[in-house]
Amino acid sequence: MSPKKAPAKKPVQAADAAPAPVNKKAPQPIQVLRGMRDLLPIDQSLWDETRKISESLAKAYSFDRIDTPMVEETSLFIRGVGRSTDVVEKELYSWETQGGENISLRPEGTAPVVRAYIQHGMLNMPQPVRLWYYGPMFRYDRPQSGRFRQFYQVGYEVLGDADPIIDAQLMVLGWNMLKGLGIDATVRINSLGSPESRANYKNALVAYFRSKKAKLSDDDKKRLLKNPLRLLDSKDPAIQELKAEAPQIVDWLDEESKSHFFRVIEFLDELGVPYQLDPYLVRGLDYYTKTVFEWYAASDDMELAQTALGGGGRYDGLVESLGGRPTPAAGFSLGLDRIVSRMKEKQQKQAGEAPLEYKPEPVLVFIAQLGDMGRKKALALFEEFREAGIAVGEAFSKANIKAQMEMANRRGAKWAIVIGQKEVLDGTVQLRDMDAGSQEIVDVKKAVHEIKKKLAQRLDNPPASA
């Protein structure tokens, strides 16, 4: 927790000091870094679900997997995400290597994917190229609810296609994913237009808020300078009032962006995806053009409903600005940490008051052994079961039969096999039915066969309790 700063003294002096009178103080345990966390076994089934659904949707929508490195040259993010964005300005994990390269842990997945698209000449593949990724991202941010310095995203990118149907289909894909994980979500959408129309709008907006400067808070004044579009979703009540009179982005969209946006909406209506038009939705990364969207969980809890589960949009200029040929593209990513925490809440709600407990992987057969001879035979028997594809458990390191039976029970074994000295000499094993508590003697050579037979019987006549 508090990593003891080494005192200013040189370690050399420690050698001169009197021999330490044994180690009285236990060494301080080392803790995870701030904002980092362990994904523990108890939550892994939830994470597994997200991995599985990510992959199956990728297959269904013809996305190919790509894994880019977790570290890239820093300039990739400066050029890709935007120099003046917070993500780059204050949240980038960057350092200089011994070789003098400036490198950064990736704060998001799109820029690296675009880099790979350009670097590997994917423009020569049939367009559009659809790529998906799943992995950790890093942002040096102050940790908070649903926010970590290492967090996981799954993302889908479509490169080389300008059609609005791509935008709509990406939204369906994300919606299906959230739905598949049991989360009710709506998508909020907006259009930022072309870079030119966006710039014009920005100027108009700045002019408007300048005229009202007296009413702005310090925070808002800062935003006015840095990211005026953000002013629109400020929580400041003064802004809420001013917003009504403020210029609207739709009025500034160029014709092409406007018709693109209308087409996207048409497609969404056709697909029945629940969406909300949000004229104030802006995204924090500079590369977005035209369509932008964010997912929010439908929730009675307003606070939680505020947190985006994911977002994305069209970035028609990014490939070019990273040195590729002009290539339209769109994509989105979902924040798995937030999604998993929602899934967990739901799981907890179902469990009621009872704490969620970790259940070890269940096993069909458990082999318990006694004595050295028994243990050796059990070792071989375990392999037989494993090769036969039967889930089998053991606790070979325990000599105590009782402890082993406890383990068999905990692992939910239907049968326990006991093999001790007597059985080894007779060439048999004890086969215990854990539910019935009855036990029979079986030829050791037929043990696997016997279990298979009983298994088949069980399937034919499932026990009433099941």
Next chain:
RNA sequence: GUGACUAUGGUGAAGUGGUUAUCACAGCGGGUUGUGGUCCCGUUAUCACCGGUUCGAAUCCGGUUAGUCACCCCA
């Protein structure tokens, strides 16, 4: 980067100046060297760290670190 609150075994809690620091759950070991889900017993904490006040600190004060929440921003 700013602010508020918090910090007791693996987990959840009790303890507000003097206790061998309490309880539940989990873990481990037993209950006469061969059998589970019940029961019984034992065992598991220098009270986050450093310093101060005091005869005496888990308890009061300061600092540090971390956690939580909010802002900024975002997933």
